[in-house]
Amino acid sequence: MEEAELVQRLGAYAAAQMPGARDVAVTEIARITGGASRQTYRFTLVWTEGGEARRRGLILRRDPADSLIDTERRVEFEAYRAFHGGEVPVPEMLWLEEGDEALGSPFFVAAEIAGFQAGTGPLWTAPYLESLPELGRRKWTILGQIARADPVALGLAAVLPATRAEDVWRRELDHWEGVLDADETEPLPVIRAAIRWLRANPPPPAQKVAVVHGDYRTGNFLYDTQGGIHGVLDWEMCHLGDPLEDLGWSFNPVWYFGQGKPGGLLPRDEAIAAWEAASGLVAAPDALKWWELFACVKGQAIWVSSARTWLDGANRDPILVYPAWALIDAQDRAALKVMGHL
Numbered sequence: 449m450e451e452a453e454l455v456q457r458l459g460a461y462a463a464a465q466m467p468g469a470r471d472v473a474v475t476e477i478a479r480i481t482g483g484a485s486r487q488t489y490r491f492t493l494v495w496t497e498g499g500e501a502r503r504r505g506l507i508l509r510r511d512p513a514d515s516l517i518d519t520e521r522r523v524e525f526e527a528y529r530a531f532h533g534g535e536v537p538v539p540e541m542l543w544l545e546e547g548d549e550a551l552g553s554p555f556f557v558a559a560e561i562a563g564f565q566a567g568t569g570p571l572w573t574a575p576y577l578e579s580l581p582e583l584g585r586r587k588w589t590i591l592g593q594i595a596r597a598d599p600v601a602l603g604l605a606a607v608l609p610a611t612r613a614e615d616v617w618r619r620e621l622d623h624w625e626g627v628l629d630a631d632e633t634e635p636l637p638v639i640r641a642a643i644r645w646l647r648a649n650p651p652p653p654a655q656k657v658a659v660v661h662g663d664y665r666t667g668n669f670l671y672d673t674q675g676g677i678h679g680v681l682d683w684e685m686c687h688l689g690d691p692l693e694d695l696g697w698s699f700n701p702v703w704y705f706g707q708g709k710p711g712g713l714l715p716r717d718e719a720i721a722a723w724e725a726a727s728g729l730v731a732a733p734d735a736l737k738w739w740e741l742f743a744c745v746k747g748q749a750i751w752v753s754s755a756r757t758w759l760d761g762a763n764r765d766p767i768l769v770y771p772a773w774a775l776i777d778a779q780d781r782a783a784l785k786v787m788g789h790l
Contacts, residue, residue, distance in 0.1 A: 449552050451477065454489075458508065461550045462493055462557075465543055469495040469502075480507075486521075486684065487512050490560060505560035507539065511553040520684075522546060523607065525556045527659070527683040530602040535593050537679050561679040564670035568705055571666070571712060575673045582675025584714025585722045587666070590677060591698060592726025595658045595691035604659055608688045613653040616689040621646055621742060627749040631756035638780040639748045642741050642787065651738035654690035655729050662686050664694045665703045666711040695723055695731060696739030700747055701782035702775055737786065744783035751775045 449457075455474045463472035477491040489508040496502070511521060525544045532538050540559040547554065570576055576583075599605040611619055625643055628636065662685025670679035698711060698719070705712035710719050720731045755772030784790035 454551065455491075457551055458491070459493075461543075461545075463495075466495065466497075469497045471496045486510060505562055506542070507558045507560050508555060509558070510551055510555035521554045521556060523686055524682075524684040526604065526607045527661075527686040528558065530604050530659075531594075531597070531680075534597075536590055536597070537677060538683075539679055539681075561670055564672050564678050566667070566670050566681065568667045568712070572705075572707065576671075579673060579675035580713050581718075583671055583677070584711060584719060586675055586677050587669070587711060587713060588698070588719045588722035589726040590669075590680060591661070591664055591694055592723040592729075594661055594664070594680075595656075595694065595723070595727040595729060597659050599657070599659050599688055602659065604686075605688070608659075608686065611657060611688055613655075613657055613690075616654050616657065616693075617646075617651050617738070617742070620689060620693065621745070624742075624746045624749040627753055628745075631749075631753045633752070633755060633759060636748065636752070636780075638783050639745055642745055642783045645787065646738065646742060646745065649738065651690070651692075651735045652732070654692070656691065657688050658691040660687050660689040660691065660693050662694070662697075664698050665700070666705065666713060667703075690739065691727060691729060692731065692736055692739040693742070695720075696736060696741075697743040697746070699736075699740050700743040701785050702747060702778050741783065741786045744779055744786055748776065748779045748783070751779060 455477055458477075459472055459474040462474065463469065466472060472493065472495040475492045475494055477489055480488040480490055486509040489510070491506055491508060492503055493506050494501070494503045509521070509524070522544065525541055528538045529541045532540050539561050542557045542559065544556040545551070545554060565571075565576070571580065571583075599608070621643070628639065661680070661683060663682050664680070668680070668682045669677045670681065671677050699716065703711055707713075709715050713719075714722075720736075723729075724731055751771040755769070755776070781790055
């Protein structure tokens with residue numbers, strides 16, 4: 449869809465959602481690069497209401513023709529909505545459309561949280577460099593708060609598929625191994641060895657069945673120069689499971705960004721301490737190691753799926769070929785590191 453058509457159709461949709469508004473229009477629309485499972489746009493909505501001119505910065509997240517990860521837009525929308533207004537900072541959700549009629553594919557619209565950084569590029573330069581330890585403590589404290597949250601009280605137990613504490617590891621491993629089976633384009637001996645080890649050494653049952661963000665890493669939150677986090681983003685892989693899954697994913701060596709420590713932010717023991725203090729849970733070393741190695745399998749499945757989408761021609765967005773080029777070898781090395789062989 450051309451940008452001019454998108455602006456017109458998005459404006460018409462917004463006007464239909466705002467019966468008290470007049471002269472509704474979309475302005476200043478711009479694509480936000482970097483997302484691979486949704487097309488993300490920043491735009492300003494202007495309108496007149498009660499005789500006053502008004503404007504608001506908004507975000508559009510729309511499904512592309514194909515994406516790096518197959519996800520349900522309602523899951524992401526409901527996860528944001530469940531946490532909004534609580535201790536885990538997230539954007540406010542406005543509208544969800546699961547059909548194709550309005551914009552050609554499903555989408556949702558959220559309020560913009562403006563004035564903060566999201567990408568990792570500036571982190572290891574002034575003025576952010578001095579606040580990295582505080583940012584790291586805040587990052588893993590928020591992750592602990594997500595783990596501590598009650599899925600039933602949040603209303604997410606009614607949205608996300610139920611699972612038993614003793615079954616969550618097998619469900620996740622089966623799923624991502626299935627993605628590898630379907631999408632790999634060449635042998636993956638390191639990751640296949642990791643899968644064999646994971647199946648032979650299952651983790652203990654989850655301490656609790658918790659909300660799992662699914663992609664909690666540096667680069668998926670909005671931050672400031674003082675180490676504050678103002679919005680946790682990218683909940684499209686949210687599910688119920690073992691909270692150690694999120695902690696293990698946050699420790700995936702591919703998210704060290706060459707800084708020699710988790711997330712490029714904080715020493716491992718300090719990150720675990722912050723998470724345990726906020727979650728009220730324990731990161732038992734053997735159980736955490738299982739989930740860290742699982743994170744390598746999951747990551748490799750995502751990068752391989754991205755490569756398959758590109759090679760098949762289903763989507764030629766450069767963001768889809770980048771993980772295949774940059775991360776498949778790095779993820780093998782990460783798995784070897786977690787297994788103690790590198």
